[in-house]
Amino acid sequence: MLRQKANFDVLEGFLTVFLGEKATILEILESESNQLSVEDKFNRVDIKARNSKDEIIIEIQNTRELYYLERILYGVANAITEHISLGKTYYKVKKIYSISVLYFDIGKGSDYLYYGQNHFVGVDHLQVNVKERDAIVSRMPAEIFPEYVLIRVNEFDEVAVTPLEEWMKYLKDGTIRPDTTAPGLSEAREKLRYFSMPPKERMAYDEHLSAVMIQNDVLDSAKLEGKIEGRAEAYLSMARNMKQLGAPVDMIVKTTGLTVAKIDAL
Missing domain, CATH: 1.20.5 (Single alpha-helices involved in coiled-coils or other helix-helix interfaces)
Structure with missing residues (x-):
């Protein structure tokens, strides 16, 4: 459902909740990159989308993978290098959001949602100087480095009250409250009614x-x-x-x- 252009409203609601800011999808990109050589790996992802500023990768995983963190790192690195070629300035590097919906146990931890990003620890917050057009401006590393979201679906066991919890409930057992106001879920419910119809009725x-x-x-x-x-x-x-x-x-x-x-x- 999330892959189809007709359902951008559902995907945008999902991203708005899990990224914590309004998301508007411009396009769905190819989700599996080509191999540059015989030895190269395929970059297998479920959804690759672009909003007004950045690129978003979404993976939905049902089976355990031993080196999963390395896998998502490879996917992000591949997505970054796809958009910058020899001779272009590093200013063209795109920030990437990587969201993994996991239906297996990735490791120890009691929470169902984890956010991760590169950061530099010191006595204060480091700002870096970058050139945008003809001006030198300061940006925080968080504006440049990729962000990772790990959604551990099986660890969710709470009463769904907030939009985030409602989405977790839906990802876990497919149920949506009839009075939901969570972004994207009311639209998802209408789509699911269609998908759940018997073939003749549909x-x-x-x-x-x-x-x-x-x-x-x-x-x-x-x-x-x-x-x-x-x-x-x-x-x-x-x-x-x-x-x-x-x-x-x-x-x-x-x-x-x-x-x-x-x-x-x-």
């Missing part, structure tokens, strides 16, 4: 929607034809009046767009 529903679309197209076409006919009648009336007033034929043609033959026939 086919009938699709045929119904197709019939409604055709009917709307017919009505729109009729309205458009009516407007065109009304406009044509107005031009004919204008040309008739101009001809009676003795206006030159070339002026009538320029004003109404009618042909000389139609004007002569009036």
Whole structure:
């Protein structure tokens, strides 16, 4: 459901909750990169999307993988290098958000949600100078380095109250509160109703929607034809009046767009 462009509202709600800021998806990118050599690994990810500033990788994992942290590091590194080639400045490096929805035990820890990022520890917070256009500006490492989100679905065992908890509940057992206000979940519920229909019922529903679309197209076409006919009648009336007033034929043609033959026939 999250991969389909028609369901951007669900994906945007998911990202808004887990990244803690409003997310607007511009496009879904290829989720598996090509190998540069025979020895190279495929960068297998479920969803790769881009918002207005950054790139987002989402992996949904059902099976245990021994070196999973190394795997997501490789995926992020691959995504970064895909967008910067030899000769480009490092300013072109994109910040990456990596979100992993895990349905297996990755290690010890009592929480169900973990955030991680590179940071530099000292007596104060380090700011780095970067060049943006023609100005030197200071940016925090958090604005540059990738961010990682690990969602340990099986560890969630709470009453869903907040939007984040509601999303965790949905990821774990597929249930959505009827009164939910969590971003993306009410839209997800409507999509799930469609996906859960028996094949015959879904086919009938699709045929119904197709019939409604055709009917709307017919009505729109009729309205458009009516407007065109009304406009044509107005031009004919204008040309008739101009001809009676003795206006030159070339002026009538320029004003109404009618042909000389139609004007002569009036």
